[in-house]
Amino acid sequence: MAGTVTSKNMALAKAVNESLRRALETDPKVLVMGEDVGKLGGVFRVTDGLQKDFGESRVIDTPLAESGIVGTAIGLALRGYRPVVEIQFDGFVFPAYDQIVTQLAKMHARSLGKVKLPVVVRIPYGGGIGAVEHHSESPESLFAHVAGLKIVSPSNASDAYWMMQQAIQSDDPVIFFEPKRRYWDKSEVDTEAIPGPLHTARVVRDGTDLTLAAYGPMVKLCQEVADAAAEEGRSLEVLDLRSVSPIDFDSIQASVERTRRLVVVHEAPVFFGSGAEIAARITERCFYHLEAPVLRVGGYHAPYPPARLEESYLPDLDRVLDAVDRSLAY
Amino acid sequence: MTVESTAARTPRRSAGNKAGTTGTKRTTSTTKKATGARKSAEPALVQLLTPEGKRVKNAEFDKYVADITAEDLRGLYRDMVLTRRFDAEATSLQRQGELGLWASLLGQEAAQIGSGRALRDDDYVFPTYREHGVAWCRGVDPTNLLGMFRGVNNGGWDPNGNNFHLYTIVIGSQTLHATGYAMGITKDGADSAVIAYFGDGASSQGDVAEAFTFSAVYNAPVVFFCQNNQWAISEPTEKQSRVPLYQRAQGFGFPGVRVDGNDVLANLAVTKWALERARAGEGPTLVEAFTYRMGAHTTSDDPTRYRHDDERAAWEAKDPILRLRRHLESAHHADEGFFADLEAESEALGRRVREAVRAMPDPDHFAIFENVYADGHALVDEERAQFAAYQASFADEDGGK
Numbered sequence: 001m002a003g004t005v006t007s008k009n010m011a012l013a014k015a016v017n018e019s020l021r022r023a024l025e026t027d028p029k030v031l032v033m034g035e036d037v038g039k040l041g042g043v044f045r046v047t048d049g050l051q052k053d054f055g056e057s058r059v060i061d062t063p064l065a066e067s068g069i070v071g072t073a074i075g076l077a078l079r080g081y082r083p084v085v086e087i088q089f090d091g092f093v094f095p096a097y098d099q100i101v102t103q104l105a106k107m108h109a110r111s112l113g114k115v116k117l118p119v120v121v122r123i124p125y126g127g128g129i130g131a132v133e134h135h136s137e138s139p140e141s142l143f144a145h146v147a148g149l150k151i152v153s154p155s156n157a158s159d160a161y162w163m164m165q166q167a168i169q170s171d172d173p174v175i176f177f178e179p180k181r182r183y184w185d186k187s188e189v190d191t192e193a194i195p196g197p198l199h200t201a202r203v204v205r206d207g208t209d210l211t212l213a214a215y216g217p218m219v220k221l222c223q224e225v226a227d228a229a230a231e232e233g234r235s236l237e238v239l240d241l242r243s244v245s246p247i248d249f250d251s252i253q254a255s256v257e258r259t260r261r262l263v264v265v266h267e268a269p270v271f272f273g274s275g276a277e278i279a280a281r282i283t284e285r286c287f288y289h290l291e292a293p294v295l296r297v298g299g300y301h302a303p304y305p306p307a308r309l310e311e312s313y314l315p316d317l318d319r320v321l322d323a324v325d326r327s328l329a330y
Numbered sequence: 331m332t333v334e335s336t337a338a339r340t341p342r343r344s345a346g347n348k349a350g351t352t353g354t355k356r357t358t359s360t361t362k363k364a365t366g367a368r369k370s371a372e373p374a375l376v377q378l379l380t381p382e383g384k385r386v387k388n389a390e391f392d393k394y395v396a397d398i399t400a401e402d403l404r405g406l407y408r409d410m411v412l413t414r415r416f417d418a419e420a421t422s423l424q425r426q427g428e429l430g431l432w433a434s435l436l437g438q439e440a441a442q443i444g445s446g447r448a449l450r451d452d453d454y455v456f457p458t459y460r461e462h463g464v465a466w467c468r469g470v471d472p473t474n475l476l477g478m479f480r481g482v483n484n485g486g487w488d489p490n491g492n493n494f495h496l497y498t499i500v501i502g503s504q505t506l507h508a509t510g511y512a513m514g515i516t517k518d519g520a521d522s523a524v525i526a527y528f529g530d531g532a533s534s535q536g537d538v539a540e541a542f543t544f545s546a547v548y549n550a551p552v553v554f555f556c557q558n559n560q561w562a563i564s565e566p567t568e569k570q571s572r573v574p575l576y577q578r579a580q581g582f583g584f585p586g587v588r589v590d591g592n593d594v595l596a597n598l599a600v601t602k603w604a605l606e607r608a609r610a611g612e613g614p615t616l617v618e619a620f621t622y623r624m625g626a627h628t629t630s631d632d633p634t635r636y637r638h639d640d641e642r643a644a645w646e647a648k649d650p651i652l653r654l655r656r657h658l659e660s661a662h663h664a665d666e667g668f669f670a671d672l673e674a675e676s677e678a679l680g681r682r683v684r685e686a687v688r689a690m691p692d693p694d695h696f697a698i699f700e701n702v703y704a705d706g707h708a709l710v711d712e713e714r715a716q717f718a719a720y721q722a723s724f725a726d727e728d729g730g731k
Contacts, residue, residue: 057517063547068506068540075510078495079518099537102500103507110484110496113701147702147710171704199708246708 007190013183015157016046016122018191019164020084024054030168031076033060033069034086034122043088044124044183066096070121074103077117082168090125090177091134097142104173105148116171120164125153126217126267127314128181130307137304138268143175144245144277151245152198153177155219157187159242162195170198177244179217199243201251207237210261210327213252213278215241218265218315225320236324244274252278253285260291261327265315270298292330295323373574375620376600377590381648383656385595394599394606400663406447406594407658408672410439410651413463415676416472419683420462420479424629428687429479433460437592437624440650441557443467444597445525445619448605452493452522454515456508459497460557461527468494472679473686482693502528502535505554509541512550512608523608524552525601531562533578534570542582542614551608553601554579554616557591559623564636576618584614591621592650622648695721 010018023030032047032054038061041048051059062069066087073083087093093100100121107115127136144151150172154160160178167174196202204219205226212222219240226236237259241247256262262282264275275296282294297315305313376391417435424432435442442463449455449467457464465475469492477483478497485496498504508526515522532538533556545552558575560567567575579586585607589600597619604615622645626633658664699714 063540063543065540065543067537068509068544071503071506071537071540072510072513072544075507075512076514077510078489078507079511079514081514081517095536098500099503099506103498103503106484107496108704109701110486111489111701112483112486113704114488114490115496116704150703150707172707248708 006192007188009186010157010189011184011186012154012157012160012179013044013046015161015189016164016178017048017050018189019161020047020050021053022191023082023084023165023168024050024058027082027168029080029082031058031060031081031083032086033062033073033083035062035064035069035088037061037086042086044180046122046124046178046183047086066092066094067099070096070099070104070119073119074099074107074117077119078115082118082120084120084122084168086122088124089131089135090123090137090139093121093123093139096121100143100149100173100175101146105146108172109148117173118168118171119173120167120170120176121173122176122178124180124183125177126179126181127304127310128217128267130310132307133304136307136310138177138266138299140175140177140244140266141268141273144274148173149245150174150199150243151177152243153179153216154242155179155182155214155216155240156185158189158193159240161189161191162193163198163242166195166198177216181217182220185220199246199248201239201241201243201248203237203251203255204240205236205238207235207259209235209259210263210324211237211239211252211255211259212263212265212320212324213239213241213255214265215244217267221315221317221320222265224317225324228317228321229324234324234328247274247278247281249278249281249285252282256282256286257289260289261330262290262294263297263320263323263327264294265297265320265323266299267314268298269301270296271301273298292327295327297323373577373588375588375590376596377593378595378599379590379593379653379657381592381653383653383658383660385657385661388596388599391596391599391603394602395595398595398598400658400661403595403654403658404664404668406443406598407651407654407664408675409443409447409463409466410594410654411672411676412679413439413443413466414651415680416466416683417462419680420476421625421629423476423684423687424479429476429629430481431479431628431630433479433628434625435460435462437622437645437650438557438559438619439463440594440654441555441591441597441619441621444594444599445555445601445617448598448601449525450522450605452520453605454493454495454508454511454522454524456495456504456511456524456526457497458501458504458527458529458532459499460529461497464527465492465494468492470494473683473690476683476687477690480687480690482690502532502537502541504528505532505538505541506544508552508554509545509548509550509614512545512552512614513548515551516548521609522551523605524550525555525605526552527555527557529556529562530558530560530567530570530575531565532556533575542579542584542616545614546582546584549611549613551611552614553604553608554614555601556616556618557621558618559591559621561623561627561633561637563627563631564633566637574618576616579614579616582614584616586616586618588618588620591619592645592648592653594650594654621650
């Protein structure tokens with residue numbers, strides 16, 4: 001219908017909020033749980049207003065105990081609920097790691113398929129906001145290694161909205177990594193759109209000379225890199241992977257078969273990072289297409305540094321361009 | 331009068347005035363003399379049947395078994411005998427190489443049957459890996475319990491078929507699942523209850539403390555049933571706690587009670603009481619069933635390295651099955667025919683279990699890839715296909731066999 005506007009410009013954090021609101025409205029089994037998610041609306045205000053509108057029984061301020069949050073969410077899921085739990089910061093997920101890895105990931109298989117655990121674990125992650133220790137980490141690989149979990153990370157508000165809808169509807173546990181440095185970035189969200197499948201990558205910029213693959217907070221950086229490279233006459237393709245488990249290798253392969261070069265960018269440490277898996281598999285799939293080894297740009301094998309040093313630790317425009325140059329030099 | 335434990339003794343509203351409950355001012359003597367072989371400083375426990383099979387009165391808990399009939403008592407006896415027989419068969423099957431491992435419940439029959447028979451069908455059970463007696467009460471076929479110990483699956487029964495969750499091996503994790511499930515019951519407005527089993531070792535786990543916290547904060551209808559069998563593999567309870575375990579509940583704001591874990595009647599009564607509290611919206615309860623692991627931790631364990639036979643001998647005198655038999659006989663609730671029939675039923679059960687295990691096939695190789703995800707996963711599909719191709723390559727080499 002001409003003139004009908006179903007899209008709104010909103011920040012990524014607001015998009016998650018709107019998506020949770022929609023899920024709470026449409027499915028009475030959906031619950032939101034976590035530390036400070038109620039009256040406060042979460043430390044990033046992602047759950048702002050939800051408890052006021054849906055009550056304390058559905059938007060639940062929990063005790064300060066991450067294993068307890070995930071463990072009770074498992075029990076609620078066994079009872080037929082669909083809990084969306086918030087881990088306040090990336091570095092705080094580890095008390096819940098046992099419940100996630102040992103229980104949440106495996107129960108469907110252990111029950112030979114009789115039990116389903118539709119639990120979403122939201123984790124604001126990544127650096128770049130000048131935070132104190134344990135507030136800037138990117139632990140996605142520590143979860144991607146575990147069969148039974150699905151791992152996604154949106155890079156923009158529209159994906160945040162729709163991927164959250166799809167994660168909540170999934171009958172598998174989903175770890176939903178929210179790029180906290182992009183929480184305030186705005187983009188159009190069409191709440192009537194028909195979204196594509198959750199675990200597919202998307203080409204966000206066409207190019208011919210090299211593929212940059214990233215997800216979450218690094219997609220925007222890669223677009224900036226492509227802009228800068230374009231000024232030097234180089235055409236970079238940017239792929240937003242969106243999902244870390246499963247990874248859409250078919251889309252990466254299709255892109256690399258065109259560009260013949262691949263650089264993977266993530267904030268997480270390079271060593272045993274998702275880039276390592278992508279490099280290995282793309283080398284297998286595209287061995288005769290590649291003009292250069294797959295290169296990776298990411299964090300170092302060191303604890304996440306104090307905030308005053310994080311700019312040196314995190315991939316930035318120049319570090320990615322450096323990798324692009326190295327790849328193109330082959 | 332013996333000295334009570336080191337824990338605080340302020341009476342708690344929620345604990346009421348039940349003998350042996352957390353924080354209650356205990357008035358010594360009558361219940362205390364039954365505590366048995368351990369230090370005289372041990373606190374009172376709830377006991378309705380003495381080791382000699384004598385029914386003793388208990389002002390607080392008698393009413394929960396007031397309507398019990400001779401037939402009910404024979405039923406409890408049968409449950410315990412058959413559970414023990416099944417357990418012994420499983421141990422034998424492990425020794426014969428049919429099972430990779432077995433965790434025996436020998437000595438804990440009363441705690442499991444008493445608590446298990448207190449449950450309603452709509453209640454939900456979260457077991458450890460040793461709750462064979464509770465599984466029996468729930469109607470889970472005993473042979474279903476053996477798959478994971480044989481190595482053909484990791485559980486596999488339908489938890490919702492009997493409201494009996496899968497065995498949980500990582501210690502204490504299931505107490506949180508039980509708490510979450512109980513929170514869900516409250517949200518549903520139902521009056522079902524949940525029981526979470528765990529042991530003295532698990533009482534040290536953070537997850538158990540968190541389960542206590544969550545259940546207390548949300549007033550969840552859950553009974554925490556701790557079988558204190560005195561040993562966490564080689565470590566005695568003293569290595570887990572410096573206060574009696576049931577007193578842990580006090581700090582979380584709900585009542586705890588210690589029950590003679592080898593007295594099936596007391597376990598039935600105390601669990602019924604705790605379940606009634608849950609149904610009435612009074613929140614969680616901790617029951618510490620004071621019992622003894624008569625056997626090894628598992629068939630891989632060697633208890634001679636860490637404990638003495640005389641300790642076991644002292645507990646043998648308090649055997650749960652023997653004491654109910656003495657009671658049935660002295661009260662003329664059962665005749666020789668009953669015991670003879672039960673013996674025959676036991677042997678038949680042992681035979682059935684033996685035959686079922688020996689006939690249990692190994693799963694198909696491709697089961698590795700089944701049920702990893704509910705909605706599928708591209709990598710699992712890819713690796714399944716690679717595995718299939720790899721398997722098929724052998725057929726080619728063998729000339730298409």
